[in-house]
Amino acid sequence: MATTVDVNGRSYNVSSPPDTPLLWVLRDELGLTGTKYGCGIAQCGACTVLADGNPIRSCQMPVSALGAAKITTIEGLGGATPLQQAWVKLDVPQCGYCQSGQIMSATALLAQNAKPDDAAITEAMDGNICRCGAYQRIRAAIKEAAGMPSVAVPSPALAAPAPKA
Amino acid sequence: MNKPLNDIVRAASRREVLAVGATLAGSSLLVGCSLPTILSAGSPVKPGAFGAFLKFDPDGSVTVLSKHIEFGQGNHAGLAAIAAEELDADWDKVKVEQAPANAKLYGNYLMGGLQGTGGSSAIANSWKQLRTAGAAARAMFVQAAATKWGVAAGEVTVANGVVAHKSGKQAGFGELLADAAKVKPPQAPTLKDPNSFTLIGTPRVKRKDSGLKATGKARYTQDVHLPDMLTAMVAHSPRFGGKVKSFDDSAARKVPGYVATYQIPTGVAVVATSTYAARQARDALKVDWDDSKAEKRGSAEILQVFKDYASGKTVAPSGKDGWQPFSSHGDAAKAAGGTAAVEVAYDFPYLAHASMEPMNCVAMVGKGPARLMYGAQVPTLDQVNCAGVVGALPGSVEIETLATGGSFGRRANFQSDYVVECVHIAKKVGGGRPVKLVWTREDDMRGGHYRPMVHHTVRVTVDKDGYPATWRHRIVTQSIMKGAPPGSPGGKGLDTTAVEGAMGSPYLKATPVVDAQALTPDVGVTVLWWRSVGATHTAYVMEHTIEQLARKAGKDSVEYRRALYTKAGANRHLAALNLAADKAGWTTPAPTGWTRGVAVHESFGSVVAQVAEVKLENGQPKVGRVVTAIDCGTAVAPDQVAAQMEGGTCYGLSAALFGAITLTKGVVDQANFDAYRVLRNSEAPTVETYIVPSTNKPSGVGEPGTPVIGPAVANALLAITGQPTLSQPFVKT
Numbered sequence: 007m008a009t010t011v012d013v014n015g016r017s018y019n020v021s022s023p024p025d026t027p028l029l030w031v032l033r034d035e036l037g038l039t040g041t042k043y044g045c046g047i048a049q050c051g052a053c054t055v056l057a058d059g060n061p062i063r064s065c066q067m068p069v070s071a072l073g074a075a076k077i078t079t080i081e082g083l084g085g086a087t088p089l090q091q092a093w094v095k096l097d098v099p100q101c102g103y104c105q106s107g108q109i110m111s112a113t114a115l116l117a118q119n120a121k122p123d124d125a126a127i128t129e130a131m132d133g134n135i136c137r138c139g140a141y142q143r144i145r146a147a148i149k150e151a152a153g154m155p156s157v158a159v160p161s162p163a164l165a166a167p168a169p170k171a
Numbered sequence: 172m173n174k175p176l177n178d179i180v181r182a183a184s185r186r187e188v189l190a191v192g193a194t195l196a197g198s199s200l201l202v203g204c205s206l207p208t209i210l211s212a213g214s215p216v217k218p219g220a221f222g223a224f225l226k227f228d229p230d231g232s233v234t235v236l237s238k239h240i241e242f243g244q245g246n247h248a249g250l251a252a253i254a255a256e257e258l259d260a261d262w263d264k265v266k267v268e269q270a271p272a273n274a275k276l277y278g279n280y281l282m283g284g285l286q287g288t289g290g291s292s293a294i295a296n297s298w299k300q301l302r303t304a305g306a307a308a309r310a311m312f313v314q315a316a317a318t319k320w321g322v323a324a325g326e327v328t329v330a331n332g333v334v335a336h337k338s339g340k341q342a343g344f345g346e347l348l349a350d351a352a353k354v355k356p357p358q359a360p361t362l363k364d365p366n367s368f369t370l371i372g373t374p375r376v377k378r379k380d381s382g383l384k385a386t387g388k389a390r391y392t393q394d395v396h397l398p399d400m401l402t403a404m405v406a407h408s409p410r411f412g413g414k415v416k417s418f419d420d421s422a423a424r425k426v427p428g429y430v431a432t433y434q435i436p437t438g439v440a441v442v443a444t445s446t447y448a449a450r451q452a453r454d455a456l457k458v459d460w461d462d463s464k465a466e467k468r469g470s471a472e473i474l475q476v477f478k479d480y481a482s483g484k485t486v487a488p489s490g491k492d493g494w495q496p497f498s499s500h501g502d503a504a505k506a507a508g509g510t511a512a513v514e515v516a517y518d519f520p521y522l523a524h525a526s527m528e529p530m531n532c533v534a535m536v537g538k539g540p541a542r543l544m545y546g547a548q549v550p551t552l553d554q555v556n557c558a559g560v561v562g563a564l565p566g567s568v569e570i571e572t573l574a575t576g577g578s579f580g581r582r583a584n585f586q587s588d589y590v591v592e593c594v595h596i597a598k599k600v601g602g603g604r605p606v607k608l609v610w611t612r613e614d615d616m617r618g619g620h621y622r623p624m625v626h627h628t629v630r631v632t633v634d635k636d637g638y639p640a641t642w643r644h645r646i647v648t649q650s651i652m653k654g655a656p657p658g659s660p661g662g663k664g665l666d667t668t669a670v671e672g673a674m675g676s677p678y679l680k681a682t683p684v685v686d687a688q689a690l691t692p693d694v695g696v697t698v699l700w701w702r703s704v705g706a707t708h709t710a711y712v713m714e715h716t717i718e719q720l721a722r723k724a725g726k727d728s729v730e731y732r733r734a735l736y737t738k739a740g741a742n743r744h745l746a747a748l749n750l751a752a753d754k755a756g757w758t759t760p761a762p763t764g765w766t767r768g769v770a771v772h773e774s775f776g777s778v779v780a781q782v783a784e785v786k787l788e789n790g791q792p793k794v795g796r797v798v799t800a801i802d803c804g805t806a807v808a809p810d811q812v813a814a815q816m817e818g819g820t821c822y823g824l825s826a827a828l829f830g831a832i833t834l835t836k837g838v839v840d841q842a843n844f845d846a847y848r849v850l851r852n853s854e855a856p857t858v859e860t861y862i863v864p865s866t867n868k869p870s871g872v873g874e875p876g877t878p879v880i881g882p883a884v885a886n887a888l889l890a891i892t893g894q895p896t897l898s899q900p901f902v903k904t
């Protein structure tokens with residue numbers, strides 16, 4: 007009952023039962039733990055990966071249903087995409103647990119819409135919960151990566167008066 | 172373990188519980204200084220040549236050991252910066268590493284000497300400690316260079332990781348490492364004049380873990396895979412206090428990958444070879460529960476009990492289980508008389524923390540010392556609780572703290588609930604075989620330890636100018652401190668976690684007569700601190716009540732508060748309010764379609780003032796720009812202060828708009844994010860953060876940003892609709 011999956015440009019024969027969600031195949035069998043479990047019911051987006059470039063919730067995708075889809079996970083981005091660089095530059099992550107999913111959703115967004123406006127950004131990102139509330143930095147980092155002027159928020163550190171002690 | 176030590180540890184664990192609770196709640200309780208020593212007995216952890224907090228590599232890099240967990244709050248950046256500042260290290264070469272569990276080396280003096288993170292205390296309790304560690308190490312390098320070069324130590328300088336002498340000689344920390352390690356560390360090294368700080372307080376203090384977290388490489392408990400590891404899931408009682416009567420695991424046994432079933436104190440556990448198998452096997456268990464001691468009431472019934480106490484319909488017992496006064500002064504009888512300007516009641520539901528990574532833990536028991544890997548918020552408490560299960564000295568329980576997907580208070584509890592659960596299972600498995608306990612989102616959300624449900628009643632009369640003359644306040648809620656183990660005095664009398672924020676409020680200080688009392692009846696639902704603890708409801712009640720009074724008096728919201736702060740001598744409140752009002756353009760009209768609301772609250776030593784721009788969209792509040800001013804003493808990492816204001820605001824707004832855990836006949840109604848709605852990107856405001864200049868030592872930032880947005884939004888809604896908002900969440904489903 008081996009299933010074949012194409013992940014990050016590599017083909018794998020997986021031995022997990024065919025009804026196993028892709029999420030657990032990635033994490034438990036392939037050791038690709040960058041993709042996270044947050045809810046298991048397609049509500050939080052922590053498990054977001056790309057299937058032929060489209061964001062999908064891997065917690066709700068049986069591995070046998072993938073067909074020939076090419077899967078990309080956070081590990082497959084390479085580590086230095088404009089989005090990943092913007093994420094570091096703006097110190098977007100707090101606990102970081104949601105951020106793989108956030109970056110995958112944002113990657114799909116920018117692939118389809120190189121200069122998304124505010125509404126397009128929040129629409130594309132609304133399926134990704136961040137309990138730490140890094141939302142405004144996520145929005146700003148997407149604009150940064152897209153080479154767009156960011157929302158008019160002064161950099162808090164710079165706006166702060168210099169501490170005296 | 173010999174008998175007397177066992178007794179000491181048991182006694183110590185009770186005192187410790189008190190200390191943790193009291194300090195997490197923001198109050199202080201001193202505990203005997205021998206406690207950390209007792210609790211570290213059996214620990215293999217030893218400090219290095221440069222002490223417990225600093226390590227140097229021959230390549231010149233510096234590692235700062237953090238005694239505090241990093242679960243999003245950014246403390247690792249700030250902690251590293253404090254040491255690096257005194258060390259004059261090259262910030263780019265500074266790394267942060269999680270310290271192991273050892274209360275003697277890594278205790279938190281704001282938590283009674285236990286190793287732990289909470290009460291927004293990480294930076295505050297490390298400030299002097301890490302400055303001293305950095306300064307001592309610097310002095311050792313200076314002395315090593317002076318000896319090597321045959322020059323006076325006073326002529327040796329350090330800047331950006333380079334040790335130098337005016338003769339032109341210079342060396343990095345790496346080159347001097349072997350010599351410096353032999354220098355006797357100075358006991359009281361000279362600390363820098365804060366005016367000469369070059370790193371602290373600058374935007375250069377960035378997180379060190381953003382790269383790992385933007386690439387999926389940060390290692391969380393959920394990501395641990397060890398050879399031969401089993402994954403465990405547990406069937407818990409649907410009702411709080413339910414016990415296993417009997418179970419049938421015949422269907423579970425048929426799941427491919429199933430390994431074993433164990434009955435443990437908290438339910439029935441299955442272990443399997445993968446997460447998916449564990450989930451299927453656990454879900455296939457049939458468990459019969461004994462509910463004879465379980466909480467069987469629904470949340471509506473419990474709330475009615477609270478209301479009946481507050482109204483006096485039900486008479487409370489007297490003494491320690493009865494009404495407890497706080498912040499009261501003047502003739503109480505007067506507070507019941509006169510004509511009330513505002514007389515209102517407020518209701519707050521249970522709230523789940525719902526951190527992004529559900530609770531989980533890895534344990535290895537039965538071969539050598541017990542070893543744990545997870546996000547340990549209060550390692551010392553977990554050591555004590557786990558030592559009781561495996562029969563060992565607390566200090567011998569080894570804990571490796573990993574990257575952690577949030578906590579918001581959930582991972583610090585008296586029972587170490589999910590940690591102990593994992594140790595029970597690992598003990599059954601035995602042989603040191605690794606067991607990863609995974610709670611599903613449903614387990615996590617139904618697992619209790621909620622922000623308690625709360626009911627307030629407030630009755631205020633005013634003087635001829637419209638300012639409070641008398642203030643009668645009743646709070647009925649569940650005690651968090653009663654969660655402490657039996658025998659602890661923590662649950663008796665006034666539980667300050669239930670009243671902090673109302674207690675000590677400048678508004679009560681400015682009121683001539685105050686009759687304020689709290690009652691904490693027993694309820695079987697487990698409750699816990701939830702980011703900003705008592706302030707989650709007291710900030711709301713105080714700020715929304717003041718707003719109603721200001722409106723009644725026909726006075727400007729900011730002016731009205733200013734007058735009361737002046738009267739109460741609350742200068743830090745005044746400064747934060749003025750900065751926020753100024754930056755928000757309070758005296759100018761709000762952008763078309765938007766209405767401003769203001770709120771101010773002090774928690775964990777910091778004062779936060781917010782001005783929120785709000786409008787109603789399809790009948791629901793929409794929050795746009797939020798101007799935030801914070802006085803947190805010295806802001807070590809200003810950008811992380813801002814990040815905490817942004818995140819704290821979202822966390823508080825999420826609860827105010829949508830958050831509610833309800834129970835029907837004792838069973839929690841919500842299990843996942845479909846029913847427990849949380850704030851999403853399109854609903855998240857844009858927060859601007861301004862820091863009040865301060866020469867004080869640092870105070871908290873992780874929690875103080877949470878409780879202010881709720882009342883700021885409610886106050887804007889009051890201006891829009893003319894109606895107060897007397898219960899949370901605002902958006903009813």
Ligand code: FES
Binds near residue numbers: 044046052054065
């Ligand atoms: S884990 Fe898949 S959407 Fe939450």
Ligand code: FES
Binds near residue numbers: 102135136140576577
């Ligand atoms: S960074 Fe913690 S949940 Fe998003």
